[in-house]
Amino acid sequence: MTELWIAVGIALVALLASMISVEFGVSIAIVEIVLGVVAANFFGLHTAPWVDFIAAFGSIVLTFLAGAEVDVDLLKSEFKGSLLVGGVSFLVPFAAAVLFAYYVAGWSWRASEICGIALSTTSLAVVYAVLVETGLNQRRIGKLLMSATFVTDFGTALALSLLFVKPTTWVILFVAVSALLIWLLPKISPWFFGRYGDRVIEPEIKLVFFLLFLLMALGKLSASHAVLPAFLLGLAASRLYAAHDLERQRLRVVAFAFLTPVFFIRSGMNVSLAALGANLGLLAALFGVKLVAKMGSVLPLARGFVGKDSIFFTLLMSTGLTFGTISSLYGYQAGIIDKAQFSLLVTVVVASAVIPTVIAQRWFTPKAQADEEGDD
């Protein structure tokens, strides 16, 4: 298959995914992953180096956007609770999944670390959609959930950047440049946006892309991953984007029209149905490890913070999607995990976006109208 036909195939899958997403009200990301699985396993669509490259950049842009979507004021207002819940929500499932993959499934230590990172995540967007739909984003439970998820996301980004780093001089440059950019971006952006903003040629988006490509290049030189600095760079720009919503919207348009479809479709294309079929027991076990570890660690804390709504809270903290997929794809492209392991992890990640959400919404949704003590 020539590269151009691969492009035709991916563009068709992206188009179909967006139509299905609109018709059935399901997130575009999940549809893209599922259609990527179908296209690769049943229609022979395969990847090319340029697809892998755009997918990797798409994951970094998604991470930047995730950082830019953090509500810093909300995080500050719930800082202690979110640090505790979000920290535990990352650490315990991470440890449980690493130990399970290493000692029970027999994966290598590095592959087990990827497993731990992929299964420790919480999906901010899945949580946010449920909260907005139920009106709970205005209540304390919603605010704590959101801010705890920011912390868990940070833990994931931190682990992905630090665990695989090789101690070379490039690391010093990577850290120094990352720190400089994170410090500098919020300082120069008001001037840059004022001077060059609101033009169809989009210098603001080009600035962000330049910085992200630079981080990716330095991350590669130091055998690390640009996900942490990209997340922090987004976080540093979050107030700016809150004040320039149109700019954020334009960046999303570029990302969702081209970059993230390639990332999610590429992730789906890596999934081997044959490998999944041969490892159904392990698939169920990994999903169980994530759910049990989240329930065992977050539920006791949630009882103290949100009382009778603790099961709803914990189920939403058990969701995962974007960072789980990013971690898995990084592990696969870096040769840390094989195709079967990647297939298992991405399937568990997608299942964790759907199953805990459905259970939480069906049986445990708190009444939005209730005015409880401590609510705003």
Added chain:
Amino acid sequence: MYTKILVALDGSKGAQKALAAAVELGRTFGAELHSLAVEGKLPAYAASIGEVDEAKAEKDAFFERIDREAVAYAAEHGVELHPVKMVGDPADRVVHYAEEGGFDLQVLAARGHSLAHRFHLTGTADKILDHSPCSTLLVR
């Protein structure tokens, strides 16, 4: 015969017919007329907050336009329409709103505005009929 009528709106052609029927009934019986537009679910299992925010903004704008057009249509026919907009499961919201508002008739479209919505609204109409607290007129 009817003193307080509720019509469910979703922007479909079917809902326009339901609105026309409700306006006619409201004028005939001199009934108080209310409309309820339920925005429905946001994209499930989203990958970014942006996707959710933009879907919500699109729905807000869409349903605000529907409300404006419905109020104008009713006014043209000499009836005052009281529009309400909610988020959530359409069937649950319509049933609860009709129950809490003490309505004695609700008017629904049998079919929505897209392939998926057709299936969805058929299910919605079924659910509303099953749990309806008052008389229901299903407009085809």
